Amino acid sequence: xxxxxxxxxxxxxxxxxxxxxxxxxxxxxxxxxxxxxxxxxxxxxxxxxxxxxxxxxxxxxxxxxxxxxxxxxxxxxxxxxxxxxxxxxxxxxxxxxxxxxxxxxxxxxxxxxxxxxxxxxxxxxxxxxxxxxxxxxxxxxxxxxxxxxxxxxxxxxxxxxxxxxxxxxxxxxxxxxxxxxxxxxxxxxxxxxxxxxxxxxxxxxxxxxxxxxxxxxxxxxxxxxxxxxxxxxxxxxxxxxxxxxx
Numbered sequence: 001x002x003x004x005x006x007x008x009x010x011x012x013x014x015x016x017x018x019x020x021x022x023x024x025x026x027x028x029x030x031x032x033x034x035x036x037x038x039x040x041x042x043x044x045x046x047x048x049x050x051x052x053x054x055x056x057x058x059x060x061x062x063x064x065x066x067x068x069x070x071x072x073x074x075x076x077x078x079x080x081x082x083x084x085x086x087x088x089x090x091x092x093x094x095x096x097x098x099x100x101x102x103x104x105x106x107x108x109x110x111x112x113x114x115x116x117x118x119x120x121x122x123x124x125x126x127x128x129x130x131x132x133x134x135x136x137x138x139x140x141x142x143x144x145x146x147x148x149x150x151x152x153x154x155x156x157x158x159x160x161x162x163x164x165x166x167x168x169x170x171x172x173x174x175x176x177x178x179x180x181x182x183x184x185x186x187x188x189x190x191x192x193x194x195x196x197x198x199x200x201x202x203x204x205x206x207x208x209x210x211x212x213x214x215x216x217x218x219x220x221x222x223x224x225x226x227x228x229x230x231x232x233x234x235x236x237x238x239x240x241x242x243x244x245x246x
Contacts, residue, residue: 002121009117017110024102024170030095038089038099045085050078075111076191076213079184082107100180104166108183112160119152126151126197149197158190177228181221188214188221 025035086099118124122139126149134147166179175182192214200208207215 006117006121009120010114013110013113016113017106020106020109021103024106028097028099028102030097034093034095037093038086041089042082042086042103046078046082049081050074052077076210079187080217083180083184098177101170101177104179104183105163105170108159108163108166112156112163115152115156119150124152127199151198154194162186178225181225185218185221188218
C-alpha cells in the first residue's frame with residue numbers, strides 16, 4: 001500500500017510539473033522541437049544527476065549497470081544535473097534564449113509534491129527530536145520508537161513557498177534570466193543549514209556530502225549570475241560607445 005501511495009504521489013508530481021512547464025514555456029519564442037529538446041535535456045540530466053552519486057558510491061554496481069536501477073537518489077545532484085542538461089541541450093541546438101525562468105515554478109512545485117512521497121515511504125527522515133510535530137518512522141534504525149523531524153515536510157513547504165515567491169518574481173519580470181540560478185542558490189543554502197536536522201554521515205570538516213556540494217555550488221551559480229549580468233551590461237553600453245565615437 002505504501003509503495004502504491006509513493007508511486008501515485010510521484011506520478012502526480014511529474015504530471016503537475018509537466019503541465020506547469022507547458023504553461024510557462026508558452027511565452028518562450030522557440031519552436032516546439034526546441035522546447036522538447038530542452039525539456040528532454042533537463043529531464044535526462046536530472047535523472048542521471050540524481051542517481052550518479054549513488055552509482056559512483058556503488059562501484060561494482062556502476063560497472064555492471066545495476067546501480068542505475070537501485071533505490072537511492074538525491075535532489076541536489078538532480079537539480080544540478082537538470083540545469084547542466086538544459087545547458088547542454090541548448091548548446092547542441094544552438095539556442096541562445098534564456099530559458100531557466102520558465103523552469104523554476106514547475107520544478108519547485110514538483111519537488112514540493114514529490115517530497116510527500118518520501119514522507120509516505122518513510123525515507124529521508126530527520127534526526128530524533130522532541131517537537132510536538134515529530135513523527136515516528138518505522139523505517140528508521142530505531143524501528144519507529146523515536147519521534148523524528150519530518151524533514152520531508154519541511155522541504156515540501158520550502159519548495160512550495162519558493163514556487164509562490166518565484167511566480168511573483170516571474171510575473172513582475174524581476175531578475176530576468178537569473179531566477180533558476182537564484183532558486184538553486186536558495187535551495188543549496190536551505191539544505192546546508194537543515195542538514196543538521198538529518199541523520200547523514202559527515203565527511204570533511206564535520207560536514208555532510210550535501211553540505212559540501214552546497215558549498216561548491218553556491219559560489220558557482222553566484223559567479224554565473226555575475227557573469228551574465230556583466231555580459232548584459234556590456235551589451236547595453238555598446239551602442240552608446242559606438243554613437244559617442246561617431
